[in-house]
Amino acid sequence: MNQNTIIRFDQVTHSFDNTTVLDKVSFEIEKGKFYTLLGPSGCGKTTILRLIAGFMEPTDGKVYFNEEIINHVPAHKRQVNTVFQDYALFPHLNVYENVAFGLKIKKKKRAEIDKKVKEALAFVNLEDYETREISEMSGGQRQRVAIARAIVNEPEVILLDEPLSALDLKLRTEMQYELKELQQRLGITFIFVTHDQEEALAMSDEIFVMDKGVIQQSGTPMDIYDEPINRFVADFIGESNITSGVMVEDFKVAFAGKEFTCVDRDLKTDEPVEIVIRPEDLAITEEENGKLRVRVDSQLFRGVHYEICCFDEYENEWLVHSTKQATVGERIGLTFEPEAIHVMRFNESEEDFDKRLEGYTESGYGK
Ligand SMILES: Nc1ncnc2c1ncn2[C@@H]1O[C@H](COP(=O)(O)OP(=O)(O)OP(=O)(O)O)[C@@H](O)[C@H]1O
Numbered sequence: 059m060n061q062n063t064i065i066r067f068d069q070v071t072h073s074f075d076n077t078t079v080l081d082k083v084s085f086e087i088e089k090g091k092f093y094t095l096l097g098p099s100g101c102g103k104t105t106i107l108r109l110i111a112g113f114m115e116p117t118d119g120k121v122y123f124n125e126e127i128i129n130h131v132p133a134h135k136r137q138v139n140t141v142f143q144d145y146a147l148f149p150h151l152n153v154y155e156n157v158a159f160g161l162k163i164k165k166k167k168r169a170e171i172d173k174k175v176k177e178a179l180a181f182v183n184l185e186d187y188e189t190r191e192i193s194e195m196s197g198g199q200r201q202r203v204a205i206a207r208a209i210v211n212e213p214e215v216i217l218l219d220e221p222l223s224a225l226d227l228k229l230r231t232e233m234q235y236e237l238k239e240l241q242q243r244l245g246i247t248f249i250f251v252t253h254d255q256e257e258a259l260a261m262s263d264e265i266f267v268m269d270k271g272v273i274q275q276s277g278t279p280m281d282i283y284d285e286p287i288n289r290f291v292a293d294f295i296g297e298s299n300i301t302s303g304v305m306v307e308d309f310k311v312a313f314a315g316k317e318f319t320c321v322d323r324d325l326k327t328d329e330p331v332e333i334v335i336r337p338e339d340l341a342i343t344e345e346e347n348g349k350l351r352v353r354v355d356s357q358l359f360r361g362v363h364y365e366i367c368c369f370d371e372y373e374n375e376w377l378v379h380s381t382k383q384a385t386v387g388e389r390i391g392l393t394f395e396p397e398a399i400h401v402m403r404f405n406e407s408e409e410d411f412d413k414r415l416e417g418y419t420e421s422g423y424g425k
Pocket residue numbers: 074075079097098099100101102103104105106253
C-alpha cells in the first residue's frame with residue numbers, strides 16, 4: 059500500500075438481486091488527486107461512489123478509508139461529501155441557507171457556521187450571492203453552490219456524480235476548467251464520474267476505465283490514450299483504427315495482408331492479436347510510398363483537421379486525421395511509425411500488460 063492512499067477497495071463485489079454489478083474490484087485512491095471513473099451507462103460507476111459514500115455496503119470484499127475498514131460505517135460518519143448530478147439543492151432555501159444546512163444539522167455555533175459558509179462561497183466565487191434564491195441561479199452557478207455545500211464540511215474526499223451532464227457544451231467546458239482548478243486549490247481528493255471520455259482525459263490525474271462491473275484499465279490520461287489495454291478501452295477512449303493481426307516474431311506483426319515492424323516483443327509466434335493505430339498517427343503520402351494503400355471513401359472538415367475515411371483492398375476501414383485534404387475516390391498511401399502500432403493481446407491482465415510495456419521501456423523500445 060502506498061503511504062498516500064486514502065481509499066482502497068480490496069476485491070469488492072456488489073450484487074443486486076443476484077446480479078453482480080461490481081466484480082472483485084480492487085484499486086487505490088491517493089490523497090489530493092483528481093480521479094475519474096469512466097465507462098458506459100450501467101458499468102458500475104455510481105455503485106462505486108455509493109460504496110465510498112456509505113449509502114450501501116458491499117456484498118463482499120473490503121472498503122478501506124485511511125487503512126481502516128469502513129464497510130459498516132454509516133454515511134454521516136465518513137469524511138466524504140457527494141455532489142449529485144442534479145445537485146440536490148433545496149429549492150425553498152437561498153444560497154447561504156443551502157450551504158449552511160449541513161453545519162446547522164451538526165449543531166455548529168452560529169458564528170462558526172457564518173465564517174465557514176462565507177469562506178466556502180468565496181472559494182467558488184459566489185460571495186455576492188448569499189441571499190439569492192436557487193431558482194434565480196444559472197446551471198453553472200447552481201453547480202458552484204453544490205460544490206460550496208460539499209466543501210463547507212471540509213471533507214477529505216469529494217465525490218462528483220456526473221455533475222456537468224445537465225450543462226450545455228460551452229458551460230460544460232468552462233466548468234471543466236473551473237472544477238479542475240478548484241480541486242488543485244483545495245488540494246483534496248476528487249472522484250468524478252462521467253461517461254464522457256474527452257471530459258475524463260481533460261480533467262483527471264488518473265482514470266479508471268470500467269466496463270461490466272470491472273476496471274479494465276487504470277492510469278494517467280496519456281497512458282490510457284497511448285497504450286490501451288484492449289479493444290474496449292481503445293474504442294472507448296478517443297477514435298481508433300482497430301483490426302485483427304497475428305504476431306510473426308519479436309518486432310514483427312502482420313495485419314491488412316502485410317508484415318510491419320513494431321516495437322512489441324515477448325508475444326507468442328503466430329499469436330492472434332488486435333492492432334490499434336490512432337487516426338492522427340497515420341500520414342498521407344503517394345500511393346506507391348504507402349505502407350497501406352487505400353481508397354478515400356469520405357472526408358469531413360473538423361476545424362483543426364480533416365477526418366478522412368479510407369478502405370484498403372481487404373475492405374478494412376482506416377480513419378485518418380490530417381491537416382492535408384484528400385479527394386474522395388482518389389487512391390493514396392498511408393504511412394506510420396513502428397511506435398504507432400499498438401499490439402493488444404486477448405484477455406491480458408492489467409498487471410501482465412504493465413509488466414510487458416515496462417520491459418519495452420527498459421530495453422529502449424516502446425514509449
Ligand atoms: N438499486 C438497484 N437495484 C437493482 N439494480 C441496480 C440498482 N442500482 C443500480 N443497479 C444496476 O446496477 C448496474 C450498475 O449501476 P450503476 O448506477 O453503478 O451504473 P453507472 O455506471 O453509474 O451507470 P450510469 O452512467 O447510467 O449512471 C446497472 O445495471 C443498474 O441497472
